[in-house]
Amino acid sequence: MTEPHPSAARLRTTPPLTAAAAPGDLGRGTRLPLLDLPPAAPPAGAGPYAAAPGPAGPPEPADPRGPADPAELAGALADLTELYEHTALLARARGLDAALAALLGSGAALLGARRGFVVVGSPGGVSRPVGLGLDRSALGALETVPADLGPFRGLLHPHGRPPQVLHPDLAGPATPARLREVAGQLGLGAAVGLPLSTEEDGPPAAAVWFYDGPTEPDERRLRLARAYCEAAAPLLAGQLEAERSRRAGEALRRGLLPDRLPRLPGVRLAARCVPAGLDRSTGSDWYDAIALPDGTLGLSVGSVSGDGPGAGPGSAPGAAAAMGRVRAALRAYAVLEGEDPVSVLGDLELLLKTTEPARSATAVYAWVEPDERRITLAGAGHCPPVLVTRHGANFVETSLSAPLGMLSCWEAPGVELDAERGDLLVLYTEGMARRFGPTLHAGQSALRRAAADAPRDVRTDPDRLCAHLLACSAPADGDTPAVAGPDGGTDDLVLLAARFE
Numbered sequence: 001m002t003e004p005h006p007s008a009a010r011l012r013t014t015p016p017l018t019a020a021a022a023p024g025d026l027g028r029g030t031r032l033p034l035l036d037l038p039p040a041a042p043p044a045g046a047g048p049y050a051a052a053p054g055p056a057g058p059p060e061p062a063d064p065r066g067p068a069d070p071a072e073l074a075g076a077l078a079d080l081t082e083l084y085e086h087t088a089l090l091a092r093a094r095g096l097d098a099a100l101a102a103l104l105g106s107g108a109a110l111l112g113a114r115r116g117f118v119v120v121g122s123p124g125g126v127s128r129p130v131g132l133g134l135d136r137s138a139l140g141a142l143e144t145v146p147a148d149l150g151p152f153r154g155l156l157h158p159h160g161r162p163p164q165v166l167h168p169d170l171a172g173p174a175t176p177a178r179l180r181e182v183a184g185q186l187g188l189g190a191a192v193g194l195p196l197s198t199e200e201d202g203p204p205a206a207a208v209w210f211y212d213g214p215t216e217p218d219e220r221r222l223r224l225a226r227a228y229c230e231a232a233a234p235l236l237a238g239q240l241e242a243e244r245s246r247r248a249g250e251a252l253r254r255g256l257l258p259d260r261l262p263r264l265p266g267v268r269l270a271a272r273c274v275p276a277g278l279d280r281s282t283g284s285d286w287y288d289a290i291a292l293p294d295g296t297l298g299l300s301v302g303s304v305s306g307d308g309p310g311a312g313p314g315s316a317p318g319a320a321a322a323m324g325r326v327r328a329a330l331r332a333y334a335v336l337e338g339e340d341p342v343s344v345l346g347d348l349e350l351l352l353k354t355t356e357p358a359r360s361a362t363a364v365y366a367w368v369e370p371d372e373r374r375i376t377l378a379g380a381g382h383c384p385p386v387l388v389t390r391h392g393a394n395f396v397e398t399s400l401s402a403p404l405g406m407l408s409c410w411e412a413p414g415v416e417l418d419a420e421r422g423d424l425l426v427l428y429t430e431g432m433a434r435r436f437g438p439t440l441h442a443g444q445s446a447l448r449r450a451a452a453d454a455p456r457d458v459r460t461d462p463d464r465l466c467a468h469l470l471a472c473s474a475p476a477d478g479d480t481p482a483v484a485g486p487d488g489g490t491d492d493l494v495l496l497a498a499r500f501e
Helices: 070-092 096-111 136-143 177-186 219-255 313-337 341-355 430-436 440-452 462-473
Strands: 115-122 130-132 165-167 190-198 202-211 267-274 283-291 297-305 361-369 374-380 386-389 392-395 415-418 424-428 493-500
Touching: 070 096, 070 219, 096 115, 096 130, 096 190, 096 202, 096 219, 136 177, 190 219, 202 219, 219 313, 267 283, 267 462, 283 313, 283 493, 297 313, 297 424, 297 493, 313 341, 313 361, 341 361, 341 374, 361 424, 386 440, 392 440, 424 462, 430 440, 430 462, 430 493, 440 462, 462 493
Parallel strands: none
Antiparallel strands: 115 130, 115 202, 165 190, 190 202, 267 493, 283 297, 297 361, 361 374, 374 415, 386 392, 386 424, 424 493
């Protein structure tokens, strides 16, 4: 059973309308379509003390509807208030998924329906629908209905689209055969489809609401739903544009990372990267695995911060581009002198100070000999790696050092260790650690414990271990981690794991 939409009950905290703002003004440049209210009643006739009439003019035409009915005025004001409440819910939605959920819930409340779905137009056709009271299998069944014969037929056409599509009886002979069949399987009795279109963007989406039995909404409900969709369309168009920009930025950032990991005898690799949005991110993280010419392996993770100390989200696109350049340079240094991690990071630091003087970076680079299961690594202001063994999980303590680009000359000793068959080396960035706890130190300790406490079959599989750590980092209800995660976080989440066979 689905939870009732919060707008189904009348909100009690709606602020009173004031003379400073028109009743239809919702702020942010959005105006709610006003209802056609009846005119106010004419003033009572003049008494013996009334002012003398002015110059005679043409008589006022009589209103064919007569004096306004107070009950009609009250009903119109109630309708306007209800539209304001539902549109305000949509305006407060953050993200496309929340906006679509608010749209479906408000439309169902206005029409008196229980179920519905919304489809979004795209250059390649229609995107996967989002449903209210319809599970994935029900939405899949509705997708089998041809668009031109479905419940939203014509609503996504750029020209000549109908103002609405009504199916008072989905089991009747007027319903197309495939739609009638699917409606019978899902227990749908009637449907109302409305477009969500703007003059600038055309019809970016269409919504359909379902009733359990044959019915048709009365004129008042239909009028309110149409007015709501007219107000919702520009808000939804803005959310769709923001979502497209977010996906384009995410695709660009993923394109700066490896599209596949190398396969070498004696070692198995896995990685995870969940980038934060460019509008919120304060830097850009990377991971990399390089198969070197001599049969060894170079592993690295790191993070490039914005345009200098205190850089904020506005510098994130530049940091992402700088991350791509830094990662490419590190690959070149790894090929040239990969067996010496200190030299690799030292060369990277010199390049960063020369070509990116306003930026800094943290990094850890590990040179791995799979046959000998020997690891040599160095870190620059980065989180210590974790070595997961059959006895538990421990930090690989790299020496304390500043991030690259922060001091006049970076220098730190390397660390050597031998792994056993079945051990896993886990590299991660600061965003991943902060996701585990309120402070960096607490998050690192919690990440190590999560790796140590993982089931044995998970600790022997690098891909499953990465998935396990990401799942453990998700905040429990009521918790507020330092990093809010992929939907609202300011740090990327990066993991790179290598298991020795």
